[in-house]
Amino acid sequence: MSGQGIATDARTSAGSAIHGLYAITPELENTAELLRLVAAALRGGASVVQYRAKQADAELRREQAAALNALCRQFAVPLIINDDWLLALAVGAAGVHVGANDGEPQAVRAALGPGRILGVSCYNRLELAERVIGVADYVAFGSVFPSATKPDAVRAELELFREGRRRGWRTVAIGGIDQANARSVIEAGADAVAVISAVFGAEDVEVAARGISGFFATGRSSPV
Numbered sequence: 001m002s003g004q005g006i007a008t009d010a011r012t013s014a015g016s017a018i019h020g021l022y023a024i025t026p027e028l029e030n031t032a033e034l035l036r037l038v039a040a041a042l043r044g045g046a047s048v049v050q051y052r053a054k055q056a057d058a059e060l061r062r063e064q065a066a067a068l069n070a071l072c073r074q075f076a077v078p079l080i081i082n083d084d085w086l087l088a089l090a091v092g093a094a095g096v097h098v099g100a101n102d103g104e105p106q107a108v109r110a111a112l113g114p115g116r117i118l119g120v121s122c123y124n125r126l127e128l129a130e131r132v133i134g135v136a137d138y139v140a141f142g143s144v145f146p147s148a149t150k151p152d153a154v155r156a157e158l159e160l161f162r163e164g165r166r167r168g169w170r171t172v173a174i175g176g177i178d179q180a181n182a183r184s185v186i187e188a189g190a191d192a193v194a195v196i197s198a199v200f201g202a203e204d205v206e207v208a209a210r211g212i213s214g215f216f217a218t219g220r221s222s223p224v
Contacts, residue, residue, distance in 0.1 A: 014095065014117045015137030015170050017078045020047035021213040022172055022194040024082075026201075027055055031064050035071055037205050042075045044209025046199070048192060050097055052082040066091045078117060085111055095119065097140070109135040119172065124156040126163060133169055140194065143175025144185055149196055150175065158188040165189030179211045186215055 023046040028034040038049060049072050051065050065081060069091045072079040078094030081087050085108050088096040095117025098108055105120050112118055120136040122129040129139040141160045143153035153175060164171040165188075173190040178198035185193055195212060202208035 014115060017094070017117065018048055018119070018138045018170055018172060019191050020216045021045055021199075021209060022048040022050065022174075022192040023199055023209065024050045024052050024174075024194055024196045025068070026196060027053055029056065029060065031060075031067055034064060035067055037200055038068060039071060040205035041199055041209040042072070042077060044199075044206040044211075045213030046077065046209050047213070048078055048080060050080040050082055050194070051093075052196075061087060062090065065093065069093050080117060080119060088112070088116070095137070097121070105132045105135050121174075124154045124160065126160060129160075129164070129169065133167075138170040138172055138191070139164070140172040140174050142173060142194070144173045145176025145181055147175040158185065161185065161189035163189075177212075179208070182212050183215050 023038070023041045025034060025038060042049070049068065051068050053061050053064065056064065061084070065087055069079045081093050081096045083098060083102045085096040085098070085103070089112070096108065096112065097119040098105060099121040105118065109118055117137045118135065119138045119140055120132045122132070122139045122141055124141060133139060141156040143150060144156050144158070147153055156175070161171050161173060170191045171189065172192045172194050173185040174194035177185060177193045177195050182193050193212065198212065199205055199208045
């Protein structure tokens with residue numbers, strides 16, 4: 001088997017972990033509270049966690065990322081770091097997610113190596129997904145619905161997930177997803193739904209996570 005084949009197999013294996021409820025952390029300075037909330041989401045069935053902290057300084061980001069990585073390992077769930085591949089490598093996280101301004105996916109892949117997960121935001125652009133899918137393990141489309149986190153985000157139609165499914169891509173839906181609309185996105189073809197406020201803004205985080213993760217037990221199965 002060629003070196004390229006080995007790398008492709010490793011990415012395929014890594015990307016298979018991206019399925020189900022993809023919980024994105026809220027911005028919190030209190031690390032203990034952050035861990036409490038994420039633990040509740042994990043107990044509720046979150047199968048991927050992304051650490052997203054746009055306002056924290058480098059020291060706090062390192063502290064929180066390391067603590068979350070240890071927690072996620074207890075649940076055998078991958079931790080993805082938003083934007084910062086250096087931080088992902090420093091704490092031994094499972095992977096990184098990058099957007100349009102976070103570096104070329106090819107360069108990030110080279111830095112990560114083949115064994116870690118790389119996700120790329122493709123917004124509502126099918127052509128962007130076509131360009132990055134060779135190096136990315138999954139592509140994210142959104143905002144699927146109006147989002148309080150990013151109210152000005154472009155809207156991504158459900159047809160993107162249908163097309164991704166036809167092409168055999170692993171896709172993540174993000175933006176305004178909650179228990180009322182998650183099923184429609186899953187049925188359209190999304191492998192995972194990324195959620196912030198519908199889980200972490202709920203009165204009972206574990207119950208909220210279970211409500212969304214439960215759709216995957218009755219929805220389409222993860223591709224082999």
